[in-house]
Amino acid sequence: MGNMPNDGGRTALLLGGCYSEAMGANIVAGCIDSLRSFLSEPFHPLMLALSDEMRKCSTILLRILEQTRSHPGRVPALLDYLDMLLPCFQKTVGDIRGYYDDKAKSKEIRWRTMYHKMADEAGSMPLPQRFTLYHQFLLLMSHMLTKSPQFDMNSLEVLQKRILQLREKQGIKTPPTPAGPLVMSAAAMFHDKSVHWAEDIFSRPLPSRTPLKHLRFSECYGPWKEVQVPQNARTLFRRSFDQERLTIFAFYDPYDNSPYLVVRSLDTGTNIPAFSMYGVHELCIERDGSCLVLKRWSYTERCAKMWALLYFLTWEELVLFHCTFVSLKFEGEQTDVVNPVEFKISREKRLFQASILDDGYKHSLLVYEDTKTRGLRLHAAVWDGAFRKCPVWTAFITQQALSPNWLIRKDKHRLYVRDIQPYVFCNSYRPEHMRQNKYNAFELDFVAEEAQQRFKELFYPPPSSTTTADNDSNPTESTAPSSDDGDRTDDLK
Secondary structure (H helix, E strand, C coil), X not given: CCCXXXXXXXXXXXXXXXXXXXXXXXXXXXXXXXXXXXXXXXXXXXXHHHHHHHHHHHHHHHHHHHHHHHCHHHCHHHHHHHHHHHHHHHHHHHHHHHHHCCCCCCHHHHHHHHHHHHHXXXXXXXHHHHHHHHHHHXXXXXXXXXXXXXXXXXXXXXXXXXXXXXXXXXXXXXXXXXXXXXXXXXXXXXXXXXXXXXXXXXXXXXXXXXXXXXXXCCEECCCCCCCCCXXXXXXXXXXXXXXXXXXXXXXXXXXXXXXXXXXXXXXXXXXXXXXXXXXXXXXXXXXXXXXXXXXXXXXXXXXXXXXXXXXXXXXXXXXXHHHHHHHHHHHCCCCCCCCHHHCCCCCEEEEEEEEEEECCEEEEEEEEEECCCCCEEEEEEECCCXXXXXXXXXXXXXXXXXXXXXXXXXXXXXXXXXXXXXXXXXXXXXXXXXXXXXCCCEEEEECCHHHHHHXXXXXXXXXXXXXXXXXXXXXXXXXXXXXCCCCCCHHHC
């Protein structure tokens, strides 16, 4: 399956594979039940566990098929994951059927041989647990497809590695097509207006994962209280830390048109949950290394106090959470003012800034480099007005930027940027309008011709022989100091 073309035929084949594997798993689960009826009781618990897990996989495969009909625009994001899983799943079910059909052995020997040989094949993973792995992976694919707040990109990455290791142990030689920005940018063309932008941000895999070091446990400092979420509140996202030891939920309260954050912290000894809740308008955010610090105002002590420390596994997730928080703060009707310190993520260096025309709006376009990880990203923000500096979208610059065809010059003001995946922080912005070209590339329309040239030279520097001493003494925006104090350079006014 790994060499199938990325077209309608591939989609039909993979979705058809979901149906055939669901039916096959159900049939083979019935075979295990039949075999169990001939064996003594000590064998029954493992056999029951196996057939139950197989039926769970069958159910979730059929559910995914049904969900693809309701969410056709998100199917492209699913294909590479199916391409990775289905050959592995198919071989496992086929091997079980082969052992079951081996009439040369007694029924007990068939089961013993099947169970032990297939466990050894998977690196001592018991057979029922293999289907538990498949089910967890499929469940996350379902959450990704429906943009569920239950989707966890870290868990998907962990399970993906385990599936790839299992494929190798099974001797499946053809590598699957790697999931990444090419697939995700195709899915991003379809903008569902019924979905709040914050629901989308954490509901799909990252195009890249830049690890952060020196991690500690995330913490919340309360105050702890009983939390009552309004019945008709809209859940925006859910992020877990330290294997669910701390979880943060965001929801939108329709009564005051404002977003809120709820932290659930599990006691290390008793596993009893404690809850704390604040409106986004009541909090401030800043970065401290691998951590985002959320502070609240204490009216009794008349000072800012720590509310939560969130340690992130990747720089990309940290950036997305920070931008999401600031955009939600701008959006909430109870917000009086956004602290200027929240506009910028500390430890990021500004390499470039210019104005662009973006889906009918004038925006600031910036290029940031993270000084801790050397990660690069594009960042668009509102140019002026009451929402000035509010994030509009960000896109992480991955290995695709190394390609000589990553940037394509359309004319003196416009560039096409290939293979980027914008994360949008605004429901009125329509990224698909910036992809109306034969390359399906993202269009950047610079207000100034000189800005377009400088942007291109940031990634494709001119030969060193053309560099003169004058360039060092008269820096342009892209080489200017990186303090982000809001002052615009003269060529952008």
